[in-house]
Amino acid sequence: MLPAIEVPFTDLSAMAREVWPDIETTYTEALLAARYVGGPAVARFEENFARYCDTTHAVGVANGTDALQLTLQALGIGPGDEVIVPSNTFIATAAAVVRAGATPVFTDVDADTLLITPAILAAAITPRTSAVIAVHLYGNMPDMDGLAAVAAKAGIALVEDAAQAHGAEWRDRRAGSFGAAGCFSFYPGKNLGAFGDAGAVVTSDENLAERVRSLANHGRDGGANHYEHMYVGTNSRLDALQAIVLDAKLARNEDWTEARIGLADRYRKELAGSGVRLTEVDPLARHVYHLMVVRVADRESVQATLKKAGIQTGVHYPVPCHLQPPLRKYASAPLPVCERAATEQFSLPLFPHMSRAQVDRVCEVLDGVTPR
Incomplete structure (x- = not known):
């Protein structure tokens, strides 16, 4: 532990x-x-x-x-x-x-x-x-x-x-x-x-x-x-x-970006095979990980467990644009992938000065609440 x-x-x-x-x-x-x-x-x-x-x-x-x-x-x-x-x-x-x-x-x-x-x-x-x-x-x-x-x-x-x-x-x-x-x-x-x-x-x-x-x-x-x-x-x-x-x-952004990518790779390795779904990255893309977005079936419960363990998370984004009140008049049909993702996705801690121990702590708690 x-x-x-x-x-x-x-x-x-x-x-x-x-x-x-x-x-x-x-x-x-x-x-x-x-x-x-x-x-x-x-x-x-x-x-x-x-x-x-x-x-x-x-x-x-x-x-x-x-x-x-x-x-x-x-x-x-x-x-x-x-x-x-x-x-x-x-x-x-x-x-x-x-x-x-x-x-x-x-x-x-x-x-x-x-x-x-x-x-x-x-x-x-x-x-x-x-x-x-x-x-x-x-x-x-x-x-x-x-x-x-x-x-x-x-x-x-x-x-x-x-x-x-x-x-x-x-x-x-x-x-x-x-x-x-x-x-x-x-x-x-x-x-x-x-x-x-x-x-x-x-x-x-x-x-x-x-x-x-x-x-x-x-x-x-x-x-x-x-x-x-x-x-x-x-x-x-x-x-x-x-x-x-x-x-x-x-002048520092490339160093900070490489740090983000390294931490994201660690997340991906530690969470592989878990009950957490990760967004995919095309091999032709360089993902700079502004956000480390994952998906789970019971987001509120998982976030609550992480919060209790002292781990902050965010949600990006809980309501897709076509369902926002001032924009609903532009919606012409349901968008099932967006609508489902909006109920599942949330963002894990990720920033250039984050330590590997912090990533490991997040993954440990996630493992306990989203069994493999």
Whole structure:
């Protein structure tokens, strides 16, 4: 029997402590000099993040939801257009479609990966379809070659919701580099998280990047005339203090990702053959494990046992998008895989500074409550 040790769901303070010595001087100087919006710090992070994602442009915005909405608007998608969205995702994916004025069309997902597939996408396309949002949920990427081929054949835009997938890959290509654009969140709990809300759009389409940047800055044209506006935009800018934090964390993200992958591999090894169902990963994908999602038949009971043992867990997500009250009017049919997964899935503790002993403790308790 392993000693009864506490296991938090995550530990954001450990990451903050690791980067703080490197950013303390720069962060404090920017703070005291009142350099808060835009400037060299933002430009530097945008350049570095674009390179990290294998794209040529990155535009910092206020959050991941704005990244999705601004991308759709920059693509000219709005009223009268349909956007295909897998229902097993955080509500922000669908909310961005509605906020852009378009109609979300919800699809089911694969029973093993809980992600959209090319076949599911092809079956959902109608004459009104303008785009599909491929969600790299939990840090895992779907078949991007297949999705891109279906989207290209149909003449629709492929947008990547990569809010949970910083550094994820499909066939050695980074998340964000497949579609018209990739949309990221830097919410503090993400693999690459800021000290507050932040987000970014990455793309290799210069015109699209310019439109997103303009829309995020009140529609300004980017020229010398501060009061000339080309679009009715919004205020969604990445601030300099967050950019300083993100740049320092970006330099460590590969090390932190490898730590996540190693811990996830340990979970998979220890839980193999147990009563816990694990989401599958295609051999062509690099899963970066924003979340370690498992499925059990009696989730509430299992979570209660883990909590009693001092182990924190989360649920991602208990209600699929098509069953959320403000989105039910867009639901056209039951989505059985999403609906069943929503009652079974929950997330185990996983973070870069987690110890192997903590993983083993979680698995020991799970073994006791989900017999092999």
